[in-house]
Amino acid sequence: MQRSRPHDKRVLVIGLGRFGSSLALELVAHGWEVLGMDSNPRLVQAFSESLTHTVVADGTDDEALRQIGAHEFTRAVVAIGTHLEESILAASLLVDMGVPHIWAKATSRRHGRILQQIGAHHVVLPEHDMGERVAHLVSGRMLDYVEIEEDFALGKTRAPREMIGRKLGETKVRTKHGITVVCIKRHGEQFTYATAETIPQKGDVIVVAGKTDDVEKFAEIA
Template identity: 75%
Template sequence: MPHGRRNLDKRALVIGLGRFGSSLSLELVERGWEVLGVDTQPRLVQSYAEQLTHTVIADATDEEALRQAGAHQFHRAVVAIGDRLEESILATSLLVDIGVQDIWAKAMNRRHGRILEQIGAHHVVLPEHDMGERVAHLLSGRMLDYVEFEEGFSLGTTKAPRELIGKPLGQTKVRQKYGVTVVSVKRRGKTFTYATQETQLHTGDVIVVAGRTDDVERFAESAP
């Protein structure tokens, strides 16, 4: 399928309707996607039957069952059964074999994640690990929010440091001093807007900065 058509294909196959899979499925439906939810447990499938576009009771480690469910017709699929190692690996492998082009898989740990990547998963998600790491950054520093995009590079939300107040960002030399870029600003009572070289920060502003994780944390420590 051409790239442009794939972007218009708002359908997803989600295998596993536990906490992670069900939350993901419901959020996709809320965003206007069609979701086929697959699980081996009739109780789970029945509980989401009216909330998801389609639900099927099927064993995702059985290729014929996946094909009967229509898995081969999906461009995107999520294997959300990361807590059952063998089933997770088998289901991911079968999705690769039947030609699903964009496979996301939940992993219990990095070793599990490496195995999933080796057998063909295009994206590996470690929700428990990622959330634990995020909370640790928030708990131990001054950031209001934190997102790591890849190892060593992050976005952090923090209050504007006093040394930046009242000056155009282009004159603060924040990138040279801290190695971060201010990408967005939120005034009290307003929404976030893009930051420019001419943007002047006010006391109480909340800003989003991007850079290497160590630099983002060091910058956040200068916040009031």
């Protein structure tokens, strides 16, 4: 099996639809070398000048993947989301080739579980995750929300009144609310790590981590 090469900044992106192309362009903007692959010639042509390399090929074809050197990549993204069977087959082929880091887009939890079962290392549910994130922002008092994995999240919110003017170590927030204050930001300043000696002030923004329900409940008291 291949070993991960930490300085290898090459990524294979299979599928240049909205998600795949957006991801590929962002990677290029951050200095990565991206090989974009799609069976649709029009999509490949559209991004031929924006990505490092592009190729018209079928991501479910083992021989096509080997011809473009897919097995030589340490990172690959299967961005095929609308066709379940194609997504699963493409991911399965990359797993069989020993690609060390495979990300795969899923359109549902069930799709995601199948991708994990066949060996995809990271599963992304962009529509589901964004919908969930916005729902938390609309319905609660959180300024931002990210689910790290099922039932564990990070939430950005205002420091509640019970914390103002007190050292975090004295507030016992972990015992009372089941969350940990990770970092804090004062107006006009950057985020800094929070410690037991940190004293939140009125208007400070904090980032907390914990089980999803605990993070949601804590944001409501802010």
